[in-house]
Amino acid sequence: MTAPLNWHFPRAELAEKVMDRFKIGATTALTLFAPRRMGKTEFVNKDLLPLAEEQGYITAYVNFWDRKQSPADSLIVGLTKATASLTLEDKGEADKLEVIQQLFDLLLKDGRQLLLALDEVQHLATDKKFEPIVYALRGIIDPNRDQIRVLYTGSSRGGLRKLFARRNAALFSSSQQIDLPTFGRGYLEFTADVFNQATGRALNINECAKAFRTVKKVPYDFRGVIDMLITHGGTDIAGVAELYLADNSQEDTYRVSWDSLKPMDKLVLQYIIMRGGVGIYTVEARSHLAEQLGLDVLDTAPVQNAVNRLRRDGHIASVAQGQYEMEDPYFADWIVTVGTQ
């Protein structure tokens, strides 16, 4: 029997870098940000945690998107898996927070350093009723800083900022940020090679690069293109990428979102897209907006209100002082090509 194909392109360097930061630096928490489907979960589970285990850590992986209604359940699921090799006492009828506390106690009693990966952690900021979980986590992590290392990952810059900006969440604010690099040629060559093992067909790397750009360098979508090409036949990956995009178009949802926006918000979004997200409050920007709206002058306040609404609804995120970015790059493209018509 032949070994199953392995499509995972290792991010060994990044994993080493993270572990070095934990080991050498005084860093006890890191935040890994990247938009959805860029490979955060795969990195954590296939690169980082295995390396941490090799280095003598005990590891726990919690994904808050596993049980969106109940972060407590997400924690219990993740921690229970982590403690599977340890002996768990009878939990009885204890409430969930108590169960979580017990699971942590068990992990800490083990004595090894604990690497806790909290995936899609910004989810905790989406509902007030999740606040007790945030406090509970802080109450567990804070006093055990010498034994616990935490990797937070998140898909929404806005969401992470919201969570980390909590006055009482000192735990998060002390965390340093690292970025998940976008894949380059190495990944394309690796994937083309596995594709070749799977099909016997050889892909042109420049065509792969073109297809990768078509799907905005999102690995999830590139993998979708590869799967489509496997059944489609041939080697025209750039052509199939276009087909893939057409098949997976968000056309309808984008139209609905766009139509629901106030005229002012639409203009602000367009301005952000066109001008790289800076200078939205400048005199030039405001006179441009005023002109579009048929007004003589425009204060900063209504612009600020529009920005706040767009942030609240997850359309844009603040990436630096006075700089904004659209959360969904496909929606940005859609607005440029369709929304203006």
Ligand SMILES: Nc1ncnc2c1ncn2[C@@H]1O[C@H](COP(=O)(O)OP(=O)(O)O)[C@@H](O)[C@H]1O
């Ligand atoms: N290192 C990798 N090598 C190959 N494919 C990857 C890699 N990372 C991600 N992918 C592809 O992208 C998909 C989405 O990755 P995932 O880790 O779930 O993204 P995220 O957690 O950022 O939303 C995976 O299912 C896989 O097909």
Ligand SMILES: [Mg+2]
């Ligand atoms: Mg994920």
